[in-house]
Amino acid sequence: MTPDVRPLVAGNWKMNGLKAATSEIADLRDAVGRGENGAAEIAVCPPATLIAAAAQAIAGGGIALGGQDCHAKASGAFTGDISAEMLKDAGCAYVIVGHSERRAGHGEGDAEVKAKAQAALAAGLTAIVCVGETRAQRDAGEAMTVVSGQVRGSLPEGASAANVVIAYEPVWAIGTGLTPTADDVAAMHRSIRLLLGELIGAEGARTRILYGGSVKPANARELLGLPDVDGALVGGASLKAADFLAIAAAYR
Ligand code: PEP
Numbered sequence: 001m002t003p004d005v006r007p008l009v010a011g012n013w014k015m016n017g018l019k020a021a022t023s024e025i026a027d028l029r030d031a032v033g034r035g036e037n038g039a040a041e042i043a044v045c046p047p048a049t050l051i052a053a054a055a056q057a058i059a060g061g062g063i064a065l066g067g068q069d070c071h072a073k074a075s076g077a078f079t080g081d082i083s084a085e086m087l088k089d090a091g092c093a094y095v096i097v098g099h100s101e102r103r104a105g106h107g108e109g110d111a112e113v114k115a116k117a118q119a120a121l122a123a124g125l126t127a128i129v130c131v132g133e134t135r136a137q138r139d140a141g142e143a144m145t146v147v148s149g150q151v152r153g154s155l156p157e158g159a160s161a162a163n164v165v166i167a168y169e170p171v172w173a174i175g176t177g178l179t180p181t182a183d184d185v186a187a188m189h190r191s192i193r194l195l196l197g198e199l200i201g202a203e204g205a206r207t208r209i210l211y212g213g214s215v216k217p218a219n220a221r222e223l224l225g226l227p228d229v230d231g232a233l234v235g236g237a238s239l240k241a242a243d244f245l246a247i248a249a250a251y252r
Contacts, residue, residue, distance in 0.1 A: 001224070001225065001226075002230050004206070005206055006040070006041050006208075007039060007041065007208070007224070008040065008043060008230065008231035009037070009042055009248045009251070010044070010094065010096075010128060010210065010231070010232070010233050010238075011045060011235075011244050012212075012234065012235050013046045013047060013238060014047075014101070015047055016047070017046055017047055017050055017239070019050070021046075021239070022053045023057075024239065024240060024241045025044055025063070026057045027241035028044065028058075028063055028241045028244065028245065029061035029062075031245050032062045032063055036245050036249070037251070037252075038248065038249065038250075038251035038252030039251040039252075040231060040248045040251040041064065042062070042063050043064040043066050043093070043094050044058075044063060044064075044066070044238070045065070045067060045068050045095075045096055047068070048068070048082055051065060051090045052091070054091075055090060055091030064092075065091050065092045066087075066093065066094030066095055067082065067084075067092050067094070067096070067125075068095075068099065069095070069096065070095045070116055070119055070123075072118070074119065074122070074123070083119065083123070084119040084122065084123035084125050085119075085123045087125060088124050092125060093125065093126060094125060095125050095126075095127060095128065096128045097117050097120060097127050097130070097154075098113035098130045098131065098154050099130045100132055100169060100174060101174075103130075104171070109153075110150055110154045111153065113129065113153070114153060114155065114156055117154060117155070117156040117164070118156040118157065120163075121156050121163050121164075125163075126162070126163050126165060127156065127164050128165045128210070129151075129154050129156075129166050130167045130212070130233070131147050131150035131151055131166065131192075132147065132168055132169040132171050132173075132212075133147055133172075134171045135172035138170065138172065138180075143184075143188065144187075147192065151166065151192060151195055151196070152195070155200070159200050159203070161203045161206035161207040161208070164207060165231075166192055166208070166210065167210040167211075167212045167233040168185075168189060168192060168209060168210065168211055168212065173212075174213050178213075178214060179213055182223065186227055186228065189209050189226065189228035189229050190227070192228070193209060196209075208231055209228055209230050210229070210231045210232055211224070211229050212234065214236075215232045215233075215234050216237050216247070217237070217246035220246070220247040220248075220250040221250045224247075224251065232247060234247055
């Protein structure tokens, strides 16, 4: 945790959830209304098809919504894509960019991720910029170099603590049940913090750096209590309100 920085626990539903799953978001809204999130800000990033229904479900509640990706352009002939402006219009406050599943599955590199983050800022969204090394890169001792290169290459112009969140997600920890050691997470977050200081000055000290990769109720307290870890980006365990809240309970 970073003193005086409100942690963020964000759920990435990926390509999961039909209309009935909106009830999980309503359950989250009610739990946040009862203060079960403690000090944490809660955000949910459902699939695009559920954003409108989710916006209705959270109306008047203390939860933020996010998209899982956006196009770098505000509008145009890009069949199947969604712009940051559209996400904002639909009720989102956040958008995830550069998730490893987009980097690997859609060939997105740092320049494209940066352009998407830039579009997010232009639309008034906060960009959750994902970075993280593969297992092979960690084994080769390249994790810090890879991640710092991604942060340098993906951070949009005008980034600040108010409009950017970094999510450190080791690719090999996503959806695998594996996590780095607490020391490795702390060391990576420290290194990202120092780099942010170099890139955006005093804003870097207050920019939230989330950890993501197999965060569960059982490991949340240890991981989220580490220095420079300002919350979590949660995949699988965010699909059920009860599990997601049990992770956020680390901040109670
Ligand atoms: C993610 O996809 O961002 C993620 C962290 O997934 P999981 O929590 O399932 O590892």
